[in-house]
Amino acid sequence: MSGNVVLTPQLLLALLAGLTAGGGLALMIASLIGWPRRQRTGPNAAQQLVVFARRRGWVAGGVGVLVLLVTRWPVAAIGVALLVLFWDRLFGGAKEEKAALARIEALASWTESLRDTMSAGAGLEQAVQASARAADPALRPHLLTLIDRLRAKTSLGVALDAFADDLNDGSADLVIIALKDNARQRGPGLRDVLSELAETARDEADMRRRILAQRSGTRRSVQIVIGVITAFPIGMAVFNPAYVEPYQTLQGQGVLLLVMAFFVGGLVWLRRLSTVPAPDRLLIRQQEVYR
Template sequence: MNGTALTPELLLALLAGGGVGGGLVLFTAAVVGWTRKPATSASAAQQIGRFLRRRAAAALVVGLVVLVVMRWPVAAVAAALLVLFWSSLFGGVAAERAALARVEALAMWTESLRDTIASAAGLEAAISASARTAGDSLRPYLVALDDRITYRMPMDQALRRLATDLNDGGADKVIGQLIQASKLSGEGLREVLTDLSQDARANVAMRNRIFASRSGTRRSVQIVVGVIVSMVVGLRVFNPAYTEPFGTVQGQAVLVVVFGLFAFGLVWLQRLSRVPAPNRFLIDAEGSTA
């Protein structure tokens, strides 16, 4: 592949151009200022800002290392973008585990309601008796539910608020049946809770299988990425003559196309590993979905 070689002078010119562009952005931000966030969301905004700053710093460091080792600006930008969007491509495991833990705790709480209802005066008393003994991932939501009921919020409205707090389609199914069960009493209520606990357990088993299959797909994608990155870096470091044509301007343009196709493949694989969550169907007191 013929073309202009990527000389140190050209590399410095590219870096100088990037520095000038970054300086203009910072100057504009200093003059115009940033839009302030509402005070109510300051804590969440600060946490997100700190996370983004750490991720951006890691991406910058990786990009500079790749630039020094490989001397390919396109590869440096691609590596920085890969680090920056790593969570979007391969993350979400912690959130999935937390949601699964809440659904499993909800199934256990439903079984506790079923066992408590025989000695309690009704569903309200069973909720009060079982709320503070529920699993750690669900206890704060159930304590809030008990407090709402204690302060005379209607049962169906309090349960809808619980569905809004959990924000999970699987939990909506359980809570929707609890709303119907709140209109029953005696043997009918116990039978409904028995069926509900069995259905909740089946939902937990299904979501465990889905989580396991997604973990396998996500791990396969990470292995593919690791092998490809290792191969490219290894060829560049240990056999630079083979990759010399990519050091030209035309070679860098080809790399843009190659890395673009690679990014498209990563996004596609990530979507294959994503299983849509159950749709929400309960609405809150204001009439909007959680």
């Protein structure tokens, strides 16, 4: 049987009903089988997705509707909407990398300040409280929370555990482990350990700074290429619809979906290759409420 199948409202409704039924079946199977539980140290994927939708959902939905009205391609409309929604995750990352760099530099400065304060003869708790005044803004709120816990008669070890949970950073865990060991044993050598950890944090910050500088040009080039590739078929649908008329059929939409799947897969793969993995957490505990 030959011939093109034209997309009609009834056919689109049938496709939507099929997708809804398939999604419901998948959710039912997932609810019966269950998902493996993992220990969380921050917002889960659902919470992060809600934050994304609240921040950029309206823009993505509006762009998707506009593309659908212009091209009459539901696959392209959904793809462009998802592209707008997850633009920062796929092609951005500079903001997160700069925040991670600032956090590492703040950690190194705080470690050095803590070492210098203890060299003057102050105890560990007094040094922690004194170092908060000159701490970097990226670290100061967490330090103030740590000081509040100490003033509330929370033991130093428990307060440091909560401090590690607040920071949620593998590099910070190394410093906190050294502080916890000193709080238990009260032995010498902490200043030397803090010096080594501060130097390690400085080296990591320098490495991240060089990587960030090298990626800025590449990231901009990728964004330009993606913009051109996305705008070209939409422009053809507006100014030369006869050239892209085959995409108005069901087979054409299937081909477009296959092309977009390969395209998105390549983008996700490139994104993973370009991501600098954060150090693994060393102090992972069950989340508790500290008041």
